[in-house]
Amino acid sequence: MGILHYFSKDPDKRSRFIFNFIAPIYGYLGTSVERNFVSSMNAVTKNIRVEGKDVMDLGTGTGAWAANFKRAGAKQVLGIDFASKMLDKAKSTYSNIEFVQGDAENLKQFADNSFDIVTASFVLHGVKEHKRSNILREMSRVSRKHIVIHDFIGKTPLSIRFLEFMERSDYKYFKLNFCNELNMHFSHAQKISTKFGTGIYIAEKNTN
Numbered sequence: 001m002g003i004l005h006y007f008s009k010d011p012d013k014r015s016r017f018i019f020n021f022i023a024p025i026y027g028y029l030g031t032s033v034e035r036n037f038v039s040s041m042n043a044v045t046k047n048i049r050v051e052g053k054d055v056m057d058l059g060t061g062t063g064a065w066a067a068n069f070k071r072a073g074a075k076q077v078l079g080i081d082f083a084s085k086m087l088d089k090a091k092s093t094y095s096n097i098e099f100v101q102g103d104a105e106n107l108k109q110f111a112d113n114s115f116d117i118v119t120a121s122f123v124l125h126g127v128k129e130h131k132r133s134n135i136l137r138e139m140s141r142v143s144r145k146h147i148v149i150h151d152f153i154g155k156t157p158l159s160i161r162f163l164e165f166m167e168r169s170d171y172k173y174f175k176l177n178f179c180n181e182l183n184m185h186f187s188h189a190q191k192i193s194t195k196f197g198t199g200i201y202i203a204e205k206n207t208n
Contacts, residue, residue, distance in 0.1 A: 037121075039194040040150050041068040047192070047202055048146050050074050053116035056142060058104045058135070059123030063090030065150060066097050069119070078115070080104065105134040110142045118143040121150035125174040129181065132174075136185045145205050151178070153191060153199035 044050065051073030057066035060079030070077045079094075080102040081087050090099045102109070104123065118139040124132050139147050152175050178201065182189035187206035193199040 037065060037068050037150070040198060040200050041072060043192045043194055043200045044148055044202070045072050047190075047200075048117070048148070050117065054078075054114070055117045055119060056080065056110075056115040058118065058120040058139065060090060060099065061086045061121075063094045063097055063099065065119070065121035066090075067094050069117070070094070070097055074117075080107075105131060105138060107138045107142055112141050113144045114142045116144050117146045117148055119148040119150070123151070124149060124178070125151050125171040126169040128170050129173070129177070132170075132178075132181060133185075136181065140185055140205055143205050147182075147186065147203040147205070149178075149182075149201040149203075150198065151201065152197060153193045153201075154197050156197045 050069055052075050054076045055066070055069045055074045055078070057063075057069065057077065057079045058081075060066050060081045061083075063079050066077050066079040077097045079087075079090055079097055079099040081090070081099070082101060082103060084101060087099050087101055090097070104120070120135070120139070124135060127135070136147070152171050154175075156171065156175075179189060179191055182201060182203050186203035189201060189203040191199065191201050
């Protein structure tokens with residue numbers, strides 16, 4: 001079975017294989033990844049309050065993005081990912097964060113309004129628009145107010161474009177249309193560019 005999942009027509013099987021496959025390498029990149037997160041996390045804390053908040057991180061991978069929220073003073077951070085090997089790396093690296101396996105499109109184990117902030121880093125560009133819509137709907141449901149997306153904005157470096165080609169991601173369409181997609185689900189959304197063709201999308205849940 002294994003490698004055949006890379007050629008599967010099922011995008012979920014393909015993605016799960018890819019991220020379980022790269023987990024051992026991805027874990028070694030943790031420190032450099034975290035350094036690249038600094039400017040993006042600064043943009044988050046300048047625009048919303050993180051200290052004392054409950055945070056859910058979808059597609060947490062090895063936990064590097066989730067760890068930034070913990071360092072910024074979040075009271076509780078929960079990381080969720082569908083790739084078990086990614087979670088193994090996360091659990092061995094960040095003992096002060098809880099990690100569980102789950103599906104970003106179906107967070108039925110969590111009640112409405114469970115977290116102050118629901119976030120995802122480099123997740124939503126990797127799926128097609130209809131799946132993004134499902135994920136955003138679930139993010140809105142479990143969030144009390146804020147949704148924070150860390151992802152591509154602007155020009156993407158050549159090396160990253162190659163990786164996105166291998167992943168068969170939707171990053172080109174994502175960059176062109178994601179703000180419009182956010183506006184379909186949330187009352188207010190803003191885009192903040194940071195470094196290396198990435199940035200932050202911050203959306204507020206309509207609580208009326």
